[in-house]
Amino acid sequence: MNINTLKVYEDEIQSLEKEIQLLTEEYECHQHGTAKKAMNTIKRKFQEDPKCYYSSPDLKTQLALLESDFSFLMNFTDIQFKNYSRKLLEKSEIKTVYNYRLSGICQSVPFQLEFRLTEENQNNKNDYVVVTDLNIIIESEESSNLSKLVSRVEENGNLLLFFKTLSRFSEWSAYRKCTLAHFKSKYPNIIALPEGLSGDCMVLKNIELSGFELMIVWKIHVDQDGKVVPVLDLLSKIPMPVLEDKKFASDMPHWFRSLLHVLGIEASIEAVIKSVCRSK
Incomplete structure (x- = not known):
């Protein structure tokens, strides 16, 4: 050499x-x-x-x-990871086991995860990984909406499903908050938000009609398979004199649900608010 x-x-x-x-x-x-x-x-x-x-x-x-x-x-x-750590628990020719901890926020929904990741080698064939001992903590007032999904993910270790659904759920939550803020600012004398911007209801009142009240309830439903669906409905509280004088008021919940399919969420809410304004 x-x-x-x-x-x-x-x-x-x-x-x-x-x-x-x-x-x-x-x-x-x-x-x-x-x-x-x-x-x-x-x-x-x-x-x-x-x-x-x-x-x-x-x-x-x-x-x-x-x-x-x-x-x-x-x-x-829109998932921002803030902290991350990995600890080696076991290493051999057959498998390698790590313990992971990470935390972050998706839109306005904070989360924490801890799990074990096992990398196994099957007779020199393609390696594959298994997630076990998964624990998920969601620090949010809206965590109850994600409880079924969290239970399902913790059981099967499907992290991809969790992050995909969390992202979609957070988008809807942010959109709902933005929409409630928009209408509250535009119609401050008619609209009340009893649970604040993070709540799921909007109350509409006509101060010239004593006892007249409409409530738009806007839930974000998440099933255990990760499907995210906005669910809206309209509840009415209408005194008998008003009901007799304005028969259409009793049909408003059905009318609102029909509008949702045709106009979408914002336009349907706008239509309901304007009907309350005209009833002054």
Whole structure:
């Protein structure tokens, strides 16, 4: 082996040693901080001494792609991960077991997850992973709407179903809150929100008709299979004199449900509010 060849090998070994050190530091960041912090740590080391990594362009490319994918997923799903940790519990030729903890927020719904991830190798065939001991905590007033889904996911370990449904549920929750705020601002003397913007009801009153009251109830139903469906209805509280004088009032709940299929949510609510205004 000539001196030039030996020099090439020595340089490659040094480069690999530095990459191993880099990955070790990245792993420690994962253990004690957030995934994003770990990415920033690697990126900073590249910036401090980029010459050490010229022999590994693939690593830099993979980092850039990982950051891009991570940012895209957070923007696309509105799921922001805040804290993340991974602890190695077991490692053998047959399987590797990790314990994961992570927390984040989706729109206005905070969540925490803890689970075990087992990576098994079946006789040198394709590896596959199994999620077990899953525990999900949702810190939100709306957590009761997700209780069936959480129970189902904790049972079968389907994290993809959980995040997909959480994203969809959060979209509907944000849309409902925005819609309630819009109508409250537009018709402050007619609309009341007894449970606030995070509630699921809107009360409409006509101050010139004593006892006249309509309530639009807007639930967001989530079944155990992850299907998210908005459910709206109209309840009425109408005194007999008003009912006798304005017979259409008793038909408003049915009329409102029919409008939903034709006009959609916002236009249907607007139509109900305007009917209350005209009844002054």
